[in-house]
Amino acid sequence: MASQHPIEIILARQWASTMSHPIWITDDAGNLLFYNVAAEAVLGVRFDEAGEMPAEQLDELFETESLDGAPMPAEELPLLKALTKWTPAHGPLRIRGHDRIWRNIEVTAIPLIGEGERRLGALAMFWELDS
Amino acid sequence: MRVKLNGTRGSVGRAGPETVRYGGDTSSIEVTSGGGASLVLDAGSGVVHADAATVTSGRIDILLTHLHMDHIQGLGFFRPLFEPDVEVHMWGPVSTTKSLTARLGRYLSPPLFPVRLRDLPSVTVHDLAPGTVEIGSFTVTAAFIIHPGQTYGYRIAADGRTLAYLPDHEPALGLGRVPTDPRWTSGYALAEGVDVLIHDAQYTDDEYSGRIGWGHSTLTQALDFAELAEVGRLVTFHHEPNHSDEEIDQHHSEVGERRQTSVPFEAGLAEATLQV
Ligand SMILES: [Zn+2]
Ligand SMILES: [Zn+2]
Numbered sequence: 001m002a003s004q005h006p007i008e009i010i011l012a013r014q015w016a017s018t019m020s021h022p023i024w025i026t027d028d029a030g031n032l033l034f035y036n037v038a039a040e041a042v043l044g045v046r047f048d049e050a051g052e053m054p055a056e057q058l059d060e061l062f063e064t065e066s067l068d069g070a071p072m073p074a075e076e077l078p079l080l081k082a083l084t085k086w087t088p089a090h091g092p093l094r095i096r097g098h099d100r101i102w103r104n105i106e107v108t109a110i111p112l113i114g115e116g117e118r119r120l121g122a123l124a125m126f127w128e129l130d131s
Numbered sequence: 132m133r134v135k136l137n138g139t140r141g142s143v144g145r146a147g148p149e150t151v152r153y154g155g156d157t158s159s160i161e162v163t164s165g166g167g168a169s170l171v172l173d174a175g176s177g178v179v180h181a182d183a184a185t186v187t188s189g190r191i192d193i194l195l196t197h198l199h200m201d202h203i204q205g206l207g208f209f210r211p212l213f214e215p216d217v218e219v220h221m222w223g224p225v226s227t228t229k230s231l232t233a234r235l236g237r238y239l240s241p242p243l244f245p246v247r248l249r250d251l252p253s254v255t256v257h258d259l260a261p262g263t264v265e266i267g268s269f270t271v272t273a274a275f276i277i278h279p280g281q282t283y284g285y286r287i288a289a290d291g292r293t294l295a296y297l298p299d300h301e302p303a304l305g306l307g308r309v310p311t312d313p314r315w316t317s318g319y320a321l322a323e324g325v326d327v328l329i330h331d332a333q334y335t336d337d338e339y340s341g342r343i344g345w346g347h348s349t350l351t352q353a354l355d356f357a358e359l360a361e362v363g364r365l366v367t368f369h370h371e372p373n374h375s376d377e378e379i380d381q382h383h384s385e386v387g388e389r390r391q392t393s394v395p396f397e398a399g400l401a402e403a404t405l406q407v
Contacts, residue, residue: 004313004320006261007275013315014305115281116225116260 008114009033012123019125025112027121030055030083042105042128044098062097067104069094082109082122092129104129132292132407134327135161138177139399141299141333141347141369142201149375154401156180157201158298158369160329164289168267170194172285172296178205180402188216192266194259194273195223196298197282198234206235207244215252222266224273224281225258232256259283276300277317278346286321292407293325295362298369300331301346302356303339309355322360327407329399330356332367335382350386357394365396366405 009025013034016023022039026032032053040046043062050061066072072093074080081089090108097103109124138156146155157175161182171181171193178184183191191211196202211217223231232248235256239248248254261283263272272286276297284297295318302309302317313319322328332353334342339349348356350367357365370379379398387396 005315007277007317010315010317011277011305017305114261115227115275117227118261 005033006114006118006120008112008120012112012121016123022126024079024124024126025121026055026079026083026124028083028119030058030080030122032058032061033121039126042095042097042103042126062095064096065094065102067092067094078107078109079122079124082111082124086111086113086119095126132165132287132289132294133163134294134329134405134407135163135180135182136177136329136366136368136399136401136403136405137161137180138173138175138205139368139370139401140175140177140201141331141371143372144176144201145372149377152376152400153370153374153379153398156401157204158196159202159205160296162269162287162289162294164268166268166290168269168289170266170269170271170287172196172287173202173298174206174209175201175203176205176208178209181209184210186211186217187214190218190220190267192220192222194266194271194285195221196284196296197224197278197280198238199280199299200238202298203235203238207239207246212251212254217253219251219254220257220266221254222257222259222273224275224283225260226281230256231258272321274318274321276321277302277304279344282346284318284321286325293327294407295322295325295328295330295360297321297328297330299346300356301344301348303348303352304344307343309352309359311359313359316356316359318356319360322356322362324361326363327366327405328357328360328362328364329366329368331369332398333369333371338371350382351390354386354390354392354394354396357396358392362394365394366399367396368399370398 025034078089107126112120138159156177158173159177163169270288273283276284278299310316332350333347
């Protein structure tokens with residue numbers, strides 16, 4: 001069996017599942033650990049169906065591009081910035097989930113750094129912009 | 132491995148005729164390996180009953196789960212700290228903001244205590260990072276568990292046996308029950324398959340509903356956690372100060388009758404010695 005998640009990640013999930021805006025949680029390598037019910041509405045798939053997912057498989061779940069429709073390099077995604085620079089990152093982008101509808105969203109990503117300077121993962125909150 | 136329960140009471144001491152059997156002293160246990168080496172876990176008021184409390188030479192290791200008063204209040208009264216020939220090592224959770232020495236120094240300094248930590252003859256303080264360390268003949272694993280403030284649970288291995296000590300723990304926080312997925316359960320990695328689990332069971336189910344987030348478990352939750360982790364035996368700990376011996380007996384037998392459990396369990400008795 002895979003090992004137990006650190007409590008900072010467990011508590012982040014418990015908290016995220018009580019929030020009304022979309023939240024997405026990854027480990028330090030960007031592997032998906034959890035998204036909440038509000039995020040399900042944007043992605044078009046229930047978390048129970050998608051489950052935890054390796055980072056390289058995430059393009060099956062959604063696509064992203066910049067607001068003007070230009071391709072967006074992965075390293076420009078706020079979540080990846082948070083995971084590489086270990087600082088908060090923020091920015092707008094377009095996302096398309098299983099319903100194939102492009103949505104304009106704004107993302108704030110926060111790195112999760114536990115006591116003992118443990119780089120545990122990141123949490124991304126996102127809001128749909130009025131289009 | 133031998134485990135002595137020197138202090139079993141939670142939160143605050145409660146001495147009196149109604150707490151004689153389960154004890155009135157706050158959290159402290161002592162673990163001794165076959166080779167004779169020993170570890171003290173937590174230094175609540177019960178630490179004065181430790182066999183190690185009478186030594187005048189050699190080395191003593193004290194592992195603190197966290198710095199709540201009921202887990203450190205016995206430190207200033209633990210004689211070996213004042214013995215120049217005893218090498219005392221204190222271990223506790225690392226923090227980004229302040230060293231363990233600085234945090235302990237808030238208690239071990241006037242006006243709360245007349246003696247300063249730095250004036251003790253031979254004390255070394257270790258800011259312990261999560262992970263595994265060898266201390267003498269013990270393999271000690273520390274991991275953060277759910278309880279207000281940085282709090283460790285410990286897994287101790289020696290003589291081919293394992294013990295988990297999680298005196299203050301609320302794995303049900305958020306869900307309202309212990310999760311069923313081990314990967315999403317606080318403390319699971321520490322307790323998985325241990326021979327003996329010493330775990331918080333402070334509240335009854337009714338009491339818990341008014342104390343969510345206080346950092347403790349019910350007996351029912353402790354049993355759910357023990358079953359999930361498939362431990363050999365559960366010893367309940369951190370008894371609620373308002374529970375008399377009679378109430379603890381009654382509650383444990385009621386819960387035992389109500390549910391079929393694969394894990395033998397008992398309430399930790401004052402100064403009980405467990406063979407692991
Ligand atoms: Zn306590
Ligand atoms: Zn506590």
